[in-house]
Amino acid sequence: MRTCLIVDDSRVVRTVARRILEELQFSSREAGDGQAALAACQEEIPDFVLLDWNMPVMNGLDFLRALRQLPSVRQPIVIFCTTENDINHIQQAIEAGADEYIMKPFASDVLQAKLVQVGLL
Amino acid sequence: MQAADFQFLSALIKERSGIALSSDKTYLLENRLGPLAAQRRLNDIAGLVAQMRSVRDEELIRDVVEAMTTNESLFFRDGKPFELLRTVILPRIVAARPKERPLRIWSAACSSGQEAYSIAITLLEEEGLLAGRPVEIVATDIATSMLIKAKAGVYSQFEVQRGLPIRLLLKYFAQKGTNWEIAPRLRSMVSFRQHNMLGECAGLGRFDIVFCRNVLIYFDEPTKKGVIERIAQVLAPDGVLLLGAVETIIGLSTRLEIVPGAAGIYRPVGSGPRAAVA
Numbered sequence: 078m079r080t081c082l083i084v085d086d087s088r089v090v091r092t093v094a095r096r097i098l099e100e101l102q103f104s105s106r107e108a109g110d111g112q113a114a115l116a117a118c119q120e121e122i123p124d125f126v127l128l129d130w131n132m133p134v135m136n137g138l139d140f141l142r143a144l145r146q147l148p149s150v151r152q153p154i155v156i157f158c159t160t161e162n163d164i165n166h167i168q169q170a171i172e173a174g175a176d177e178y179i180m181k182p183f184a185s186d187v188l189q190a191k192l193v194q195v196g197l198l
Numbered sequence: 199m200q201a202a203d204f205q206f207l208s209a210l211i212k213e214r215s216g217i218a219l220s221s222d223k224t225y226l227l228e229n230r231l232g233p234l235a236a237q238r239r240l241n242d243i244a245g246l247v248a249q250m251r252s253v254r255d256e257e258l259i260r261d262v263v264e265a266m267t268t269n270e271s272l273f274f275r276d277g278k279p280f281e282l283l284r285t286v287i288l289p290r291i292v293a294a295r296p297k298e299r300p301l302r303i304w305s306a307a308c309s310s311g312q313e314a315y316s317i318a319i320t321l322l323e324e325e326g327l328l329a330g331r332p333v334e335i336v337a338t339d340i341a342t343s344m345l346i347k348a349k350a351g352v353y354s355q356f357e358v359q360r361g362l363p364i365r366l367l368l369k370y371f372a373q374k375g376t377n378w379e380i381a382p383r384l385r386s387m388v389s390f391r392q393h394n395m396l397g398e399c400a401g402l403g404r405f406d407i408v409f410c411r412n413v414l415i416y417f418d419e420p421t422k423k424g425v426i427e428r429i430a431q432v433l434a435p436d437g438v439l440l441l442g443a444v445e446t447i448i449g450l451s452t453r454l455e456i457v458p459g460a461a462g463i464y465r466p467v468g469s470g471p472r473a474a475v476a
Contacts, residue, residue: 162355167367167368178364179359180355180359184360187360190360194277
């Protein structure tokens with residue numbers, strides 16, 4: 078079973094994402110901010126990270142930059158999932174090493190399609 | 199809905215578009231024509247039919263037919279056909295043809311244009327392979343409203359997220375408020391034309407590659423045969439036809455045959471190794 082880490086400060090969003098991902102046969106863990114997500118990745122690297130942008134303590138972009146610096150054997154696929162929908166934010170995310178980007182609000186089939194695009198489904 | 203109204207509407211829609219509606223599709227007529235009746239300030243579908251029976255209103259007939267066409271479309275739908283275009287079909291055509299000969303591709307029943315633009319993006323991503331070869335993508339649809347949208351090339355956030363990788367969105371689109379507008383370079387590669395799949399298509403010219411995906415599913419068998427026959431007439435002897443993943447022409451045509459090992463791709467019978475995909 079593939080593993081994913083859902084990083085979002087909204088418990089509602091995490092729950093919805095978890096439900097979608099579990100239907101797609103992913104085993105999910107959750108983190109409420111970037112720092113907690115980084116700790117989770119240091120413990121065990123997931124296959125992919127579903128990442129919000131605006132969060133307390135450490136935002137999604139700072140988390141991504143720190144993640145890409147980790148001396149890990151393998152790096153997870155990172156899909157941003159955020160209300161930051163302008164082109165500048167998307168460019169920053171891609172430059173920081175994001176593999177895909179989902180603009181909120183989104184339909185569940187979009188998440189599935191993105192997972193297909195990055196080779197996880 | 200009265201049975202007589204259903205029969206009137208389904209016969210008209212079949213005659214004008216080829217779309218076959220069985221009696222279990224009454225709900226579809228109600229869902230799609232209800233809003234049109236309201237827009238025309240008519241009480242219900244019965245009122246719509248009464249108006250159509252009393253006056254031959256071509257504009258109303260066109261609106262009814264357009265409302266019944268299914269315009270489900272997304273970028274890089276099903277993925278695989280575009281992968282085959284990039285890795286197999288294009289390299290073979292390029293290798294087999296003189297450089298000056300233009301490559302012509304038809305996106306049949308193109309809806310709001312996502313398929314045609316996905317083809318254009320695939321070609322631009324393989325520019326080195328094409329090496330300056332002229333390309334023309336002809337995209338056709340029966341519905342005026344769809345052609346207007348396709349030509350505009352402006353898509354909502356919801357539409358671009360369905361199938362379009364983010365890197366391609368950044369590369370080929372400009373943000374316009376909450377929408378995304380396709381780059382002029384891509385738009386200039388596609389010419390949009392109105393065309394009914396029931397009509398002759400010889401006027402569109404000859405094509406090397408025809409995308410006619412998820413179109414045949416709406417037609418009955420005689421209509422499917424006619425559509426395939428007309429496509430076969432405009433397909434180059436070494437060209438290919440791509441159908442949707444759930445569609446087949448087995449038993450419907452003696453002019454085209456399935457390409458072994460390539461689901462959904464057909465070539466003229468006897469083209470063998472000459473075909474773009476063999």
